Amino acid sequence: MMADRVLAIGQTGDNVLESAVREHSRLVYRIAYSVLRNAAEADDAVQDTFLRMLRYGGKAAAIEDMKAWLARIAWRVAVERRGRLTKSAASHKLPSDDLASRSHGADRFLLETERKDALSRFIAALPDSLRDPLVLGAIEELSPREIAEVLDISEAAVRSRAFRARQILRERMTAWMGDRR
Amino acid sequence: MNDDSNIDDRNIGDGNQEIDRWLDGQLAEYAKAEPRTGLEGRVLARLAEAQRESGRKLRWWSALAFSAAALVTLLLVWHGRTQPPHIAEHGVPATSASPQTEEHAARDQRFAGSAHDAPRDDGSRALARVKPERTLERTIRASRNASGASPKLEQFPAPQPLTEQEELLARYVREFPQNAEMMAQLQTNLHQEDEREMAAPWPNASSDKFDEQQ
Numbered sequence: 001m002m003a004d005r006v007l008a009i010g011q012t013g014d015n016v017l018e019s020a021v022r023e024h025s026r027l028v029y030r031i032a033y034s035v036l037r038n039a040a041e042a043d044d045a046v047q048d049t050f051l052r053m054l055r056y057g058g059k060a061a062a063i064e065d066m067k068a069w070l071a072r073i074a075w076r077v078a079v080e081r082r083g084r085l086t087k088s089a090a091s092h093k094l095p096s097d098d099l100a101s102r103s104h105g106a107d108r109f110l111l112e113t114e115r116k117d118a119l120s121r122f123i124a125a126l127p128d129s130l131r132d133p134l135v136l137g138a139i140e141e142l143s144p145r146e147i148a149e150v151l152d153i154s155e156a157a158v159r160s161r162a163f164r165a166r167q168i169l170r171e172r173m174t175a176w177m178g179d180r181r
Numbered sequence: 182m183n184d185d186s187n188i189d190d191r192n193i194g195d196g197n198q199e200i201d202r203w204l205d206g207q208l209a210e211y212a213k214a215e216p217r218t219g220l221e222g223r224v225l226a227r228l229a230e231a232q233r234e235s236g237r238k239l240r241w242w243s244a245l246a247f248s249a250a251a252l253v254t255l256l257l258v259w260h261g262r263t264q265p266p267h268i269a270e271h272g273v274p275a276t277s278a279s280p281q282t283e284e285h286a287a288r289d290q291r292f293a294g295s296a297h298d299a300p301r302d303d304g305s306r307a308l309a310r311v312k313p314e315r316t317l318e319r320t321i322r323a324s325r326n327a328s329g330a331s332p333k334l335e336q337f338p339a340p341q342p343l344t345e346q347e348e349l350l351a352r353y354v355r356e357f358p359q360n361a362e363m364m365a366q367l368q369t370n371l372h373q374e375d376e377r378e379m380a381a382p383w384p385n386a387s388s389d390k391f392d393e394q395q
Contacts, residue, residue, distance in 0.1 A: 017228060018225060021221055021224050021225055021228070022221055025216070025220055025221050025224055026215075026216065026220075029214070029216040029220060030211075030212055030213070030214055033211060033214040034211040034212055034214075037211060039214070039216075039217065042214070042216070043216060043217065043220065043223070046216070046220060046224060047223070047224055047227050050224050050227075050228055051227070051228065051231055054228055054231055054232065115203060116203075116207060119203055119204065119207050120207065123207065123208075134208065135208060135211060135212075137208075138205075138208035138209060138211060138212035139212040140212065140213075166201070166204065169200070169204055170197055170200050170201070170204075173200045173203070173204075174196060174197075174200065177196075
């Protein structure tokens with residue numbers, strides 16, 4: 001935070017932008033990936049995020065908490081992209097790298113693969129208001145306060161929604177395992 | 182019965198813990214996703230390209246605005262030539278001719294009139310041939326003095342009437358204030374952008390090296 005402020009005061013324009021790219025592009029990517037779960041889409045979302053910052057112009061130098069600001073923009077960009085993808089896709093299932101790359105044929109991994117597929121589907125099926133706090137909460141670089149800023153809700157709401165999301169997932173996974181027995 | 186329910190609770194608790202573990206593992210996969218190598222370089226290159234593109238667009242729009250302005254100016258010139266030019270309202274302030282000048286002019290006119298009307302002898306005829314020219318010159322000089330070239334003005338420097346080009350520009354601003362404002366804004370933006378580009382060259386080459394080091 002302090003480093004961000006020093007950066008903003010000491011540098012202007014392009015330097016602020018370049019520093020932000022170097023410092024926060026990984027976080028922006030992770031936020032985008034957690035929403036989109038597709039590497040190519042997340043990559044594009046990172047570029048869109050910094051393009052928005054470029055359009056923000058000289059005002060970017062006055063941003064106090066660059067990390068939180070970028071996290072919010074990244075999340076919005078990713079959610080917009082997810083909306084477009086969901087609309088354009090024939091099914092509501094997003095293209096997912098982790099599902100596509102894990103078609104191991106070995107029996108040993110079969111059950112685990114199926115379980116991951118199911119869990120992934122259940123997470124995707126959660127309402128946005130519950131899924132976003134849960135998914136963002138897993139990103140180590142973001143504190144609950146920053147997640148609350150990104151989602152524009154209180155910290156208490158972040159915690160309660162994440163808790164509720166876990167409850168729903170537990171119930172669904174329990175039911176899924178019961179069906180398989 | 183109690184033992185059975187305890188065992189069930191324990192099983193459920195174990196099951197929940199296991200599900201939580203799976204869930205954490207799944208979420209960690211999302212959260213620890215690593216971008217492809219060179220993300221920063223790609224982003225910086227894209228930003229540089231976007232900046233160049235916006236600069237090109239700005240120049241194109243500026244050129245378009247200037248062309249439009251030139252066209253409008255030409256139309257105004259053409260229109261102005263077909264009609265008598267409008268005299269600037271805020272030109273020279275009305276300066277009263279000095280009483281002395283008026284007196285001179287009146288005397289000259291009286292003298293010129295009497296030279297024409299009086300019966301002429303030989304001497305006076307010669308005088309009459311010369312005097313009308315002199316009196317005419319005096320009259321012109323006096324009228325010039327009276328029309329504003331007086332050295333005593335209330336305001337200094339003396340406000341000059343607008344030139345033809347200034348008059349056209351003023352008319353353009355009066356009639357198309359939004360266009361004029363846009364042109365001024367574009368000119369300012371262009372100037373600022375040129376200054377910024379001159380001041381800070383974009384570091385492209387270093388970004389890729391940085392990514393490779395990462």
